Amino acid sequence: MEIALVGCGAIGRSVLTLLQQHPHVHPKWVVVSRITPQLLEAVADLAPSAQLVHALPDDAHPALLVECAGHSAIAQHVRPALERGIACVVASVGALSTPGMAQALEAAAATGNTQIQLVSGAIGGVDALSAAQLGGLDQVIYSGRKPPLAWVGTPAEAGCELASLREAVCIFEGTAREAALRYPKNANVAATVALAGLGLDHTTVRLFADPAVDTNVHHIQAKGAFGCMELTLQGRPLAANPKTSALTVYSIVRAIVQRTGRWVM
């Protein structure tokens, strides 16, 4: 199966590394915003038969395009690929918080007669939540807790001195839509939980910078006709990006590899 990968940062490089164990998956195109000597070297090492490009060439027909770049890549690369009939796997789920984006992707997938898969990424339990939603959900609360370093370069910096925090600070409370728009590199999970459950405007989100944790701690509390659910996931961050949990990489590789087999779970 030939695939195109969009993004070659912390997630992209780890995905390429793991895919070396899957001989039926062939990364043929790696789409990046800037082609640098370091990237050329990394791709030559991790996926020697892949081309490093700024956009998917017109004559490329991958079976799958896998996005692990950032919110801007959804309009720039995912939407046109869907229109061309290329199935897409998306990690930057928070991009769907931009008004009109979900509808635009839906229309693009309809034009191309193909599908978009949103990965569960750094969280689990999304299957249970979306099944529970069919019976009716009363409340879903998501909280994301990360070490202070993971919030560098975000609006959290305006409200507190991250480097000298002595105790946990709630840096955001609001809807999943607001969280995903304000924290595009840290609150994709908030959007995922919301899209599976009560929606972007009815899911309560709290984000914490916490010097007492050394993992990215995701917590979901949900109740409804099904009963109730509580899930805590302590995700080990990637060394190359403390904002991102390693589980995101495994979730993406799982989504790719499942397409080469006969079982879907």
Ligand SMILES: NC(=O)C1=CN([C@@H]2O[C@H](COP(=O)(O)OP(=O)(O)OC[C@H]3O[C@@H](n4cnc5c(N)ncnc54)[C@H](OP(=O)(O)O)[C@@H]3O)[C@@H](O)[C@H]2O)C=CC1
């Ligand atoms: N669903 C989930 O659970 C999670 C989702 N994510 C999503 O995955 C994204 C990537 O994470 P991570 O790999 O850790 O981040 P990194 O910053 O390490 O890497 C992102 C890479 O993508 C490139 N990039 C950014 N925008 C584009 C674009 N429009 N087209 C092509 N390349 C682009 C960047 O290049 P440059 O620097 O040159 O712009 C960079 O090399 C996050 O921004 C987030 O949206 C992350 C964690 C969890």
Ligand SMILES: O=C([O-])CC(=O)C(=O)O
């Ligand atoms: O990787 C994580 O732990 C979560 C994350 O960054 C996000 O939700 O965007």
